[in-house]
Amino acid sequence: MTFELQYNDIQSNARAGLITTEHGVIETPIFMPVGTQGSVKAVHMTELQEDIHAEIILGNTYHLYLRPGIQILEQVGGLHKFNSWNKPILTDSGGFQVFSLSENRKLREEGAEFRSHIDGSKHLFTPENVMDIQRSIGADIVMAFDECCPGDADYDYAKKSLGLTERWLDRCFKQFNSTEPKYGYKQSLFPIVQGCVYPDLRKKAAEFVAEKNADGNAIGGLAVGEPTEKMYEMIEVVNAILPKDKPRYLMGVGTPINLLEAIERGVDMFDCIMPTRNGRNGQLFTRFGTINIRNKKWENDFSPIDSDAHSFVDTLYSKAYLHHLIKVEEILGLQIASIHNLAFYLWLVKEARRQIIGSNFTSWKKSMVDQLSNRL
Template sequence: MKFSLQGKDTKSNARAGLISTDHGDIETPIFMPVGTQGSVKAVHMTELIEEIEAQIILGNTYHLYLRPGLDILERAGGLHKFNSWNKPILTDSGGFQVFSLAEIRKIREEGAEFRSHIDGSKHLFTPEKVMDIQRTIGADIIMAFDECCPGDADYAYAKNSLALTERWLDRCFTQFNSTEPKYGYQQSLFPIVQGCIYPDLRKQAAEFVASKGADGNAIGGLAVGEPVEKMYEMIELVNDILPSDKPRYLMGVGTPINLLEGIERGVDMFDCIMPTRNGRNGQLFTRFGTMNMRNKKWADDFSPIDPDAHCSVDTLYTKAYLHHLIKVEEILGLQIASIHNLAFYLWLVKEARKHILEGDFSSWKSNMVIQLSNRL
């Protein structure tokens, strides 16, 4: 994998770059639609390419390991062949999912023991096993196995958690470097900066991660309950340390405003379930603010869903029709809302990139944040 910087904002740390993988190029800053179980919920691959213009999608190690399982994925030739997506894929290591299984998992030095949320069967994720699983899934970018520390953890817990994550990271690199990709193309391992909301721990973690010389680096353990101001503070601190010639990936974040604030602070890559999850609940994101399509005010509004037309559904259907579909829980409504939101997110990062290259990102971003804050 290669990364090249193509432009930088003069008034902030925002930058535009290009990530090159064996499955194609990715223009940054970029948002990655979440395809947890091998598909982006309610969205066809053709829509991802033609309507949403996605350049990379995310899969999840925990879910794909449980279903369909590694045997099926390997026999298919990897996730790219299995789901017919021929562009780059990134896999989350499953650390966050294990973190979310607080009642049915145990963390110890060897790894994380957990029970499946599907059938209660017992499993053990070690750093070595997670590297092997992701080799089998076949993602272009794979993530180190870490412990995702709760946003409200006390200092002692966060310190011990980070120490464990760093020991696990060494084991991840040892296993990664002693194995080869299975399907004839290269894979890159991204380590993850943890440390909760404690500046000294984040600094220690960023320095440790930077010392690994990886193809790219990730920032984890944010947007998990901490105040948003703390999240931005931690991003700034970490990005001052992580190498500027490698892509920086902020995991699991977030709202459109979060994306712009992250870009301003030097983040290149984002993922979040919000555009599809919120879309399935009737919330649309637009450049002028958010719309709750369940509200009665849209029942007789026969104007296009979004006159900005980030995708064809924005002008093909009216607000009144989408309101009706959402209210009666028609599957088509979930599809329309998901496609619109993802297309908007991809439009937003593409616009950010354009304004970085044109040299007016900071003023554009300030105006856009005001607009995005509205509730329509």
């Protein structure tokens, strides 16, 4: 994997670049739809590629390990062949999922022991076997195994957690560098900067990660309960240290405004379940603000879902029709809302890229944040 930094905004740390993998080229800034279990919920791969214009999607090590299982993925030749996605894939290591299973997991130096949310069976994730699992999944970009520290953790816990994450990171690189890809193309390992909301821990973690000289670097453990302004502060602390010639990936973030604020601070890559999850619950994101399509005010609004037509569904269906589908819990409604929201997120980062290249990002971002704050 290579990264070419093409443009820097003249008034902020926003930048535009090009990530090249053996499954294709990715223009940054980029948003990556989340395909946790090998699919982006309610969306066909053809829609992702041809209408939403996704350039890379995610899979999740924890979920794919449990179902369909690594043996199935190895038999078919990896996740690309299993789900018929021929562009780049990134896999989360499962660290966040293990973190979220606080009632059913135990952390120790060896790794994280947890019980499956499916059948209660016991499993152990270690830095070594998580690297092996991601080799078998076959993602272009794989993530280090870490502990995702709670956003409200006290300093002593955060410091202890970071120490564990850094020792695990060394083991991840040792295992990754001692194994080979399984399907004939190269994979890249991204380390993750942790440290909760404590600037000195984040600084230490960023320096530790930067020394690895990885193909790219990730910022984890944010948007997990801490105040939004604290998240932005931690991004600034970390990005002042992470190398400028490598892509920076902010994990699990967030709202459209979060994306623009993070782009302004030098982030290149994003993922979040929000566009599809919120869409399935009736929230639509538009450039003029958010819509709760369940509200009665849309019952007889026969105008297009979004006049800007970020996807084919925006002009094909009306707000009244989508209101009806969501109210009666028709599956098509979930699909339409998900396609719209994903297309909007991809439009937003592509437009940010265009504004960066045109040296107009800062003023455009300010006006967009004002618009996006509206509730329609």
